[in-house]
Amino acid sequence: MxxxxxxxxxxxxxxxxxxxxxxxxxGLFYGGMVRGKxxxxxxxxxFFILALISVQWILWGYSLAFGPxxxxxIGGLEWVGLxxxxxxxxxxxxxxxxxxxxxxxxxxxxxxxxxLISGAFxxxxxxxxxxxxxxxxATLVYAPVAHWVxxxxxxxxxxxxxxxAGGTVVHIISGVSALVCALVLGKRVGYGTEPMQPHNxxxxxxxTALLWFGWFGFNAGSALSAGTLAVSAFVAxxxxxxxxxxxxxTASWIRHKQPSVLGAACGAVAGLVGITPAAGYVTPMAAIVxxxxxGAGCFIAVEMFVRGRVDDAxxxxxxxxxxxxxxxxxxxxxxxxxxxxxxxxxxxxxxxxQLVTQAIAVVAVAFYAAAVTWIxxxxxxxxxxxRVSKExxxxxxxxxxxxxxxxxx
Amino acid sequence: xxxxxxxxxxxxxxxxxxxxxxxxxxxxxxxxxxxLPLMTSQQA
Numbered sequence: 001m002x003x004x005x006x007x008x009x010x011x012x013x014x015x016x017x018x019x020x021x022x023x024x025x026x027g028l029f030y031g032g033m034v035r036g037k038x039x040x041x042x043x044x045x046x047f048f049i050l051a052l053i054s055v056q057w058i059l060w061g062y063s064l065a066f067g068p069x070x071x072x073x074i075g076g077l078e079w080v081g082l083x084x085x086x087x088x089x090x091x092x093x094x095x096x097x098x099x100x101x102x103x104x105x106x107x108x109x110x111x112x113x114x115x116l117i118s119g120a121f122x123x124x125x126x127x128x129x130x131x132x133x134x135x136x137x138a139t140l141v142y143a144p145v146a147h148w149v150x151x152x153x154x155x156x157x158x159x160x161x162x163x164x165a166g167g168t169v170v171h172i173i174s175g176v177s178a179l180v181c182a183l184v185l186g187k188r189v190g191y192g193t194e195p196m197q198p199h200n201x202x203x204x205x206x207x208t209a210l211l212w213f214g215w216f217g218f219n220a221g222s223a224l225s226a227g228t229l230a231v232s233a234f235v236a237x238x239x240x241x242x243x244x245x246x247x248x249x250t251a252s253w254i255r256h257k258q259p260s261v262l263g264a265a266c267g268a269v270a271g272l273v274g275i276t277p278a279a280g281y282v283t284p285m286a287a288i289v290x291x292x293x294x295g296a297g298c299f300i301a302v303e304m305f306v307r308g309r310v311d312d313a314x315x316x317x318x319x320x321x322x323x324x325x326x327x328x329x330x331x332x333x334x335x336x337x338x339x340x341x342x343x344x345x346x347x348x349x350x351x352x353x354q355l356v357t358q359a360i361a362v363v364a365v366a367f368y369a370a371a372v373t374w375i376x377x378x379x380x381x382x383x384x385x386x387r388v389s390k391e392x393x394x395x396x397x398x399x400x401x402x403x404x405x406x407x408x409x
Numbered sequence: 410x411x412x413x414x415x416x417x418x419x420x421x422x423x424x425x426x427x428x429x430x431x432x433x434x435x436x437x438x439x440x441x442x443x444x445l446p447l448m449t450s451q452q453a
Contacts (some may be wrong), residue, residue: 246422253429285411292418334411348410 003089005096007226012094012101015221019108022214023050023115028208029269030119030314031263036199037139038395038404045118045130050111052131053138057107058082064143066093066106069153073146077141086171092152094224110146111171114138119314120178121150121185121386124169124393124403129384136376137177145173147367160341161361162335162354164233167277167328168361173369175321178312180373185386187311189393201262207266212241215272219279227262232339233279237272240279243291244271244298251299266319270298272322278331283342290327297326325362332358 027046031039053061060080067075079085082103090099114134121130148156149169156168163169188196198204219237223230248267252260274294275287282290302318312318332355335346345351380386387393392400399405 243419246419250422250425250429254425257430259426259429283411285415288415288418289411 003091003095004098004227007105008096008224009098011226011230012097012105012221012224015086015217015223016105016108018214018217018222019105019112020214022108022211022218023047023112025205025207025210025214025305026112026115029211029265030122030204031206032200032203032207033198034122035196035396036407037398039203039398040404041397041401042118042122044127044402045122045188048131049115049134052112052134053114055080055105056135056138057110057270058103061110061138061143062103062106064139064251065110065146065170066103066151069147069151072153072155072158073148075147075151096225099117102224105224106146109166109170109218110138110142113142113166113174115210116170116174116320117178117181119316120312122184123397124185124188124387126388127397129380129386132384133283133337133376133380135382137373140376141168141173141177141369141372145368148236149361155211156361156364159357159360160344160354161357162281162331163188163277163361164280164329164331164343165383166274167218167273167331168325168365169322171273171276171324172328172362173365175317175319175397176366176369177323177373178316179310179321180370181377182310182317184374184377184381185191188206188313189390191311192308205261207264208268209303212238212268212272213274215241219270219276223280229280235284236279236282237275237286238286238289240275240294241268241271242266244274244286244295247271247295248299250301251296252279255303259358266302266315267295267299270294270323273298273320274327275329277324278334281331281335281340281346283334283336283339286330293330293366294323294326298323321366325366327360328358329355332356 023046027043031042034042062076063079064075067079070076085099085103087098087100089095089097092101098336102230115138115165135163146169148154149163150157215237216234220234246266247266248270249259249264250265271291271294274290278290298319302315306318333347335343335354336349337343337345344354346354388400
């Protein structure tokens, strides 16, 4: 146990708690944006996934994602039930913290990634179908992609693609999968004709604040050590979030003539998404640029391309999909070994090949996630049906799926 | 170069905030339920 560093372990455990908080925070972020009759259903999507994937991960998810490599595409089942994952460090992943600390930290990423997708099918998906789909998706999409990008032997990791905390593994695959879900499930009843305003923007802003707070664990915790790299990632994270919030709010001000609170909140999240793959590789000044690009790019994607065409209820593709792509490619531009010697230099530092590598990673994970998500949705639809009935949808999912009411009048 | 780009972007936003219109007017938000009469510049 001499190799274990107490400070590193403490920071990773704290980061795990911070990232765990992000999932119920996401529930609040999304919950405030749906109509009041669906708020509990929306919150339940996130809360339930926290419980479901917490168990799935230690049973087989962790083994598939990080276990001994099989052909560069998946981990084996040697670590099912945490067999061999004890309190000694695994130097392949984190030499100074217990292996179970790394495992539980990674679990919180596996939890939030499928939770992000739930924003796309909010207000219309059957709970039972959501449960089955989520379990299959976490096993067949998240685990393999995590292995490709982060697993020892993973083929995208072997290519040299950089993803510090999950631009590809978390945001691109959840964003693309969300788009597929929105397309397959179809539009909500009344979409385009009835108003569907956020029922509680204060809830959304609270969720945003908690997400921002938790994201320090998401990004700075991915340093897996309590040292300079964690500090660098922490600074980059806050800076990008702030700049993106300012940018989206300004874009909203230009387009809609008013600085929008909801716009500032969505902008902050876009910035956090954008900096996620880059956080441990870029300078604070680059984080300002990435925040601007994410804020502006996601605003344009949401307002001009997605809304009105696809009922991605809570803009998951526009923020996480597009933001993840922006961040992953920006990493290929702004990464510098001066910040992280274990990384690589990007285009701006004389290595244009890194941008190509990032693009390959983006395309590969996006296509895989889209294809498998589509197949899973079709399978679940055949067996269980994806959508609630029109009557259930009009009554609201809180009552029709959970028998509960959020607000007593 | 990164510093220059970052400065340009941030200052650009600051400039925009100064020149963008200041949001909705009070008259446009006045509703019949408001208990207080709208104060005009002549009354103030």
